[in-house]
Amino acid sequence: MSQGVYPVPNHWAKEALVDAAQYREMYERSIADPERFWADQAQRLDWMWPFSQVKATSFSAEDFGISWFADGTLNLSANCLDRHLAERGDAIAILWEPDDPSEPERRISYRELHEAVCRFANLLKARGVKRGDRVTLYLPMVPEAAVAMLACARIGAIHSIVFAGFSPEALAGRIEDCASRIVVTADEGLRGGKKVPLKANVDAALAHCPDVDTVIVLRRTGAAVPMVEGRDIDWAMATEAQPADCAPEEMGAEDPLFILYTSGSTGKPKGVLHTTGGYSLWAAMTHEYVFDYRPGQIYWCAADIGWVTGHSYVVYGPLMNGATTVMFEGVPNFPDASRFWQVVDKFGVEIFYGAPTALRALMREGDEWVRKTSRKSLRLLGSVGEPINPEAWEWYHHVVGEGRCPIVDTWWQTETGGAMISPLPGATALKPGSATLPMFGVKPELVDGEGRLIEGPGEGCLVLADSWPGQMRSVWGDHDRFFQTYFTTFAGRYFTGDGCRRDEDGYYWITGRIDDVINVSGHRMGTAEIEGALVAHPQVAEAAVVGMPHEVKGQGIYAYVTTNADVEPDDALRAELIRWVRNEIGPIASPDVVQFAPGLPKTRSGKIMRRILRKIAENDISNLGDTSTLADPSVVDNLLANRPWLE
Numbered sequence: 001m002s003q004g005v006y007p008v009p010n011h012w013a014k015e016a017l018v019d020a021a022q023y024r025e026m027y028e029r030s031i032a033d034p035e036r037f038w039a040d041q042a043q044r045l046d047w048m049w050p051f052s053q054v055k056a057t058s059f060s061a062e063d064f065g066i067s068w069f070a071d072g073t074l075n076l077s078a079n080c081l082d083r084h085l086a087e088r089g090d091a092i093a094i095l096w097e098p099d100d101p102s103e104p105e106r107r108i109s110y111r112e113l114h115e116a117v118c119r120f121a122n123l124l125k126a127r128g129v130k131r132g133d134r135v136t137l138y139l140p141m142v143p144e145a146a147v148a149m150l151a152c153a154r155i156g157a158i159h160s161i162v163f164a165g166f167s168p169e170a171l172a173g174r175i176e177d178c179a180s181r182i183v184v185t186a187d188e189g190l191r192g193g194k195k196v197p198l199k200a201n202v203d204a205a206l207a208h209c210p211d212v213d214t215v216i217v218l219r220r221t222g223a224a225v226p227m228v229e230g231r232d233i234d235w236a237m238a239t240e241a242q243p244a245d246c247a248p249e250e251m252g253a254e255d256p257l258f259i260l261y262t263s264g265s266t267g268k269p270k271g272v273l274h275t276t277g278g279y280s281l282w283a284a285m286t287h288e289y290v291f292d293y294r295p296g297q298i299y300w301c302a303a304d305i306g307w308v309t310g311h312s313y314v315v316y317g318p319l320m321n322g323a324t325t326v327m328f329e330g331v332p333n334f335p336d337a338s339r340f341w342q343v344v345d346k347f348g349v350e351i352f353y354g355a356p357t358a359l360r361a362l363m364r365e366g367d368e369w370v371r372k373t374s375r376k377s378l379r380l381l382g383s384v385g386e387p388i389n390p391e392a393w394e395w396y397h398h399v400v401g402e403g404r405c406p407i408v409d410t411w412w413q414t415e416t417g418g419a420m421i422s423p424l425p426g427a428t429a430l431k432p433g434s435a436t437l438p439m440f441g442v443k444p445e446l447v448d449g450e451g452r453l454i455e456g457p458g459e460g461c462l463v464l465a466d467s468w469p470g471q472m473r474s475v476w477g478d479h480d481r482f483f484q485t486y487f488t489t490f491a492g493r494y495f496t497g498d499g500c501r502r503d504e505d506g507y508y509w510i511t512g513r514i515d516d517v518i519n520v521s522g523h524r525m526g527t528a529e530i531e532g533a534l535v536a537h538p539q540v541a542e543a544a545v546v547g548m549p550h551e552v553k554g555q556g557i558y559a560y561v562t563t564n565a566d567v568e569p570d571d572a573l574r575a576e577l578i579r580w581v582r583n584e585i586g587p588i589a590s591p592d593v594v595q596f597a598p599g600l601p602k603t604r605s606g607k608i609m610r611r612i613l614r615k616i617a618e619n620d621i622s623n624l625g626d627t628s629t630l631a632d633p634s635v636v637d638n639l640l641a642n643r644p645w646l647e
């Protein structure tokens, strides 16, 4: 091994819920007898009606289907709230830290959260929301976001959270796709001292969504926002009038729980659908084992609820486990680069879970910002969203964690519901940059381009051989797309879209996406989506987008643009196109590089050869591969000569 191995510290091995021997024993049992294993694990949830069936799953075309605990019933909001009231009703459920450190924090007990959820659930019902209806949430990182999620779960409505950084156009597309008639938002959001005009964005989006009849508006900043009579209602005023109790709906385990849109390699974002029983079990179980979570510990996942990490590890997983979950409205570098670690000290955070992109950004600011804080409460650190480079891993371990805290590098996806390949802190020796070993019930396999299984050490495409309870169940409104996207590339297996290496110890090293998805700051962007936004510009004839290495973001966005013949491309147009994409999708989709290209490298059949575009964007031009199949090989010389960052 070129990198070091960090063994499990002794006290972790002794005190953790799962040690190395237990991990092996449980893992083997989960694979040998999944029915028994998952029937036992599912006892961690409160069921309203016990299930008699456990696993009914097939990834094959003939009898494709995924169902877990099908005849059991439960309610996720009851599992997050009601079950804790007797024993820890006064314990803090949510510890909220505002964007501006001079504003007071909020501490919300399980009892208070329960009441707020019931009132909001009753408000939704009063506005006609029923089981199975879709509710779009476009909210900042405030406790009311969790209230709205839990209220939907309580009445069996399906929430669809749209990240508050997305544009009105992106929001409208998601509202329309799932035909949601109600949107929950705030007057404005606050991030890094800047205001985000959420209500104005909703108003702009709704110009395209005539079927929305209700907008519930939370007052966050108190800004004066226009309210549409009959459609827009004030959160505080409307919930005050509602009763403080609302019985949880009895939901089937396979009833839809939420939709979360994510980018794929083709077409518009797809609505990943998760269902009630399996998702809840996966979020609760992985949160407990991966973070070795015990009730009473202060836990902080620094993700936004607009992403799946926020769903599973800010709200649902922790609350099912009776945690005190920190919710942070701000950003890592505001007011300064100590912010994360000041919040750790302020609340005595024991477990911190964040993204490599934030760590790399903070690492660049220098160690003093970290060192001037105490961080003595920290016991465990986590990483998620993208591969963590060994340099950032070591910095996280030695500087942030002072060599004391294991790091759990969790590989998973929106589609998987929760962590799939991850160390357990009391069980797994760590290798910087490796997500290590599979979670219970997860069967990772590597296949080569021809679909042949790779045994032992090697590198290939990561697939999963069998179902797990937290697996997505469908693409909203397009079940065939679900099957086509995930189960046809390698028949009978779930296709992750990630490349991966397995070493001689059986450890997994995710190498990144191998499809046309790029991972920008841990956020997934489809290249096709950005291309779609670019070609919608009146002066653009054609566009091709690829990823490029980026020191902080992991991957940046490199766009090749062919303008219409009568357009003379210049820097003004370049700036204009970047602004255009921000408006069409959101700031996270802004291209880092726009290269004007009179032609794109295409095969004779007209297919763009992205391999060449990727190599140029990566500045790996010594080996462009075979260009002889191009319709016009001179296109490549032009691209090489006109790289804008060479200017």
Ligand code: WT7
Residues within 6 Å of the ligand: 262, 307, 308, 309, 383, 384, 385, 386, 387, 388, 409, 410, 411, 412, 413, 414, 415, 435, 496, 497, 498, 510, 512, 513, 519, 522, 523, 524
């Ligand atoms: C893609 C999924 C995991 C929830 C947040 C992102 C990449 C995620 C890791 C990791 C290497 C990772 C993969 C994956 N990814 N975690 N620990 N190591 N890569 O969810 O937006 O659905 O993105 O993120 O490429 O496929 P997502």
